[in-house]
Amino acid sequence: GAGVSQSPRYKVTKRGQDVALRCDPISGHVSLYWYRQALGQGPEFLTYFNYEAQQDKSGLPNDRFSAERPEGSISTLTIQRTEQRDSAMYRCASSWTGADNSPLHFGNGTRLTVT
Amino acid sequence: QKEVEQDPGPLSVPEGAIVSLNCTYSNSAFQYFMWYRQYSRKGPELLMYTYSSGNKEDGRFTAQVDKSSKYISLFIRDSQPSDSATYLCAMSARNTDKLIFGTGTRLQVFP
Numbered sequence: 001g002a003g004v005s006q007s008p009r010y011k012v013t014k015r016g017q018d019v020a021l022r023c024d025p026i027s028g029h030v031s032l033y034w035y036r037q038a039l040g041q042g043p044e045f046l047t048y049f050n051y052e053a054q055q056d057k058s059g060l061p062n063d064r065f066s067a068e069r070p071e072g073s074i075s076t077l078t079i080q081r082t083e084q085r086d087s088a089m090y091r092c093a094s095s096w097t098g099a100d101n102s103p104l105h106f107g108n109g110t111r112l113t114v115t
Numbered sequence: 116q117k118e119v120e121q122d123p124g125p126l127s128v129p130e131g132a133i134v135s136l137n138c139t140y141s142n143s144a145f146q147y148f149m150w151y152r153q154y155s156r157k158g159p160e161l162l163m164y165t166y167s168s169g170n171k172e173d174g175r176f177t178a179q180v181d182k183s184s185k186y187i188s189l190f191i192r193d194s195q196p197s198d199s200a201t202y203l204c205a206m207s208a209r210n211t212d213k214l215i216f217g218t219g220t221r222l223q224v225f226p
Contacts, residue, residue: 106158
């Protein structure tokens with residue numbers, strides 16, 4: 001596909017369950033980012049990768065959140081033991097190089113609802 | 116205090132008006148400044164990109180950066196109903212790819 005693809009589009013889960021959100025970046029893009037966006041707010045940085053290396057995970061809220069990009073392409077954001085406060089839109093973005101040199105292309109996001 | 120402050124609006128203007136959108140920031144290390152536009156239920160898309168201080172113009176859009184005041188602006192001339200969206204400022208420092216966003220300003224242009 002031409003754009004960043006995220007799946008699932010919507011995820012409803014019960015509190016305490018683990019969830020895995022997938023991001024398929026634009027082919028050839030080196031950098032991949034995860035953001036969380038609450039309603040009426042701007043995207044909040046979670047983590048990013050260059051190739052398979054996680055460069056910065058300072059935005060991950062706590063140790064229940066983790067991300068990986070094992071082959072430098074598809075990435076998975078995993079939230080363990082979900083809580084209601086984890087409910088949000090999770091957005092993935094990719095770019096040719098870093099954010100200071102090339103624009104971020106965002107996917108349409110995964111809407112996570114924890115009941 | 117947030118690193119990037121942006122008035123959430125909403126801002127409602129008639130078609131043809133000049134729109135001014137603004138952000139302030141506190142981190143003097145920010146060097147790269149961007150404006151993203153986000154339509155409802157879509158991801159943000161890059162509108163303008165500026166490095167350091169100065170102005171940049173692209174069609175009806177002009178981006179300004181004043182690093183001495185830690186203030187950036189986006190002007191939209193001859194606004195159209197299709198410009199109705201949320202506008203997000205974003206910025207990053209040199210040697211990091213961590214992009215920090217403002218909260219976004221919701222703009223509505225009515226015919």
